[in-house]
Amino acid sequence: MKLLKKLGLGFLGLLTLLIAVSFLLPGKVRVERSLVMKASAATTFEQVNTLKNWEKWSPWHQMDPNMKITYEGPEAGTGAKYSWVGEEMGTGSLTIAGSQPHQAIKTALNFGNMGTSFAEYKFETVGEGTKVTWAMESDTKDMPWQWYVPSKYMNLFMEDMLAADFDKGLANLKEVVEKLPVAPAYKVEEKNIPATHVLTIKATCSQNDLSQKLGELYSEIAAYMQKNKLDFAGQPFAIYHKYDPAAIELEAGIPVNKPGNSAGRIQARERKAGPVAMIAHYGKYEDSYNAHMHMDSWLTQNKKTAIGAPWEVYVTDPAKEKDPEKWLTEVYYPL
CATH class of the missing domain: 3.30.530.20 (START domain)
Known part of the structure; x- marks a missing residue:
């Protein structure tokens, strides 16, 4: 018992020492x-x-x-x-x-x-x-x-x-x-864009379904344009209100030559004139992420703030140009 008591006291003393140290x-x-x-x-x-x-x-x-x-x-x-x-x-x-x-x-x-x-x-x-x-x-x-x-x-x-x-x-x-492949060298261009009449549809989809969803929305808008005798006044675009890969909140649109009327989920409105920052991205659509990252960095370095959601304009028609490296996407941020 005395030995156990001494061992116990020794252990307690060591523990106390460790805590103190x-x-x-x-x-x-x-x-x-x-x-x-x-x-x-x-x-x-x-x-x-x-x-x-x-x-x-x-x-x-x-x-x-x-x-x-x-x-x-x-x-x-x-x-x-x-x-x-x-x-x-x-x-x-x-x-x-x-x-x-x-x-x-x-x-x-x-x-x-x-x-x-x-x-x-x-x-x-x-x-x-x-x-x-x-x-x-x-x-x-x-x-x-x-x-x-x-x-x-x-x-x-x-x-x-x-x-x-x-x-x-x-x-x-x-x-x-x-x-990894060397990222393209981007140049940010500041300019003013004019007001434009547009037809848009808002939707939500996953990143995997993005291309298919945009195709469906543009087809629906184009059918409305044909029915209402409206002509293209620019290339298709998509506004990205929220970019979560699982649930992207977007607004697909087409510029038109004159004001239209809203019908169902198609909204007719005017895209406002104003200053923007733009990057020209050549390559696959999914690689435009690099252009957005570069724009974020440019905004921070130049102490500028985007005042709304960014949008992409799909200048090149992939049905006519088969080489993805030649596809031009213009990335816009409103200032």
């Missing part, structure tokens, strides 16, 4: 790694901003390739989220808490009862390409009380533990982006 250990730890990649800021940013791309480069995905991943929210940008369950990685979730096009991304990494850690990714254009910096900060004050003391001791090893993961992840990201 923990208050002297650093409570906040920051790990940061950087790597230059021969790719544009837009290209590297997209690989981090779109969570499904993480499967190509994230070191944690490679550690537990059989873990089950569930995606929620938008496909990219603020609010995008994935949760995981795995034998090696346990359970948790990652959410994009902030996204500044081509410049910075902030993520919140939730480990359940172990609390939340925040990471940031910065994209800096340099002579050789883009310098990507990956940093994570952990603060024990944000931990649940039962993890406070253990987390203080874990902080002693965190830099070594995470640095290797960050280095591997950045190396993987570098390999991925440097193999």
Whole structure:
């Protein structure tokens, strides 16, 4: 009994010592790694901003390739989220808490009862390409009380533990982006557009059904035009009021030579005159995403604000031009 009592007192003394020492250990730890990649800021940013791309480069995905991943929210940008369950990685979730096009991304990494850690990714254009910096900060004050003391001791090893993961992840990201096709060089043009009579239909569809849906809407408008003796006064366009890949809220339209009358779901109205910023995109329709990303960056850098939903004008008729690389799409943002 005396031996057990001594062992118990010894253990209690050791525990008390560990707790006391923990208050002297650093409570906040920051790990940061950087790597230059021969790719544009837009290209590297997209690989981090779109969570499904993480499967190509994230070191944690490679550690537990059989873990089950569930995606929620938008496909990219603020609010995008994935949760995981795995034998090696346990359970948790990652959410994009902030996204500044081509410049910075902030993520919140939730480990359940172990609390939340925040990471940031910065994209800096340099002579050789883009310098990507990956940093994570952990603060024990944000931990649940039962993890406070253990987390203080874990902080002693965190830099070594995470640095290797960050280095591997950045190396993987570098390999991925440097193999991707070079993004086209875009030029933003500011101009004023005249008022135009248009016929439009609002609809909602998924990204996978977008081309088919637009074709149906344009056919319906064209039939109305023929019936009411209205002529084309420009190329078909689509206004994107909300772009969620699962439920895109859009408005398909065709400019006409004179005012029409609304009928059913077809709305006849005037598109207002005013200043716009425009990018000419050549290539597949789905690749116009790069033009929108470039426009977001241009607006930020030039301290300008879009005052309405963007729209795309489909200048080239794919029925006449079979080469997708020659398809011209004009991307407009009202200023």
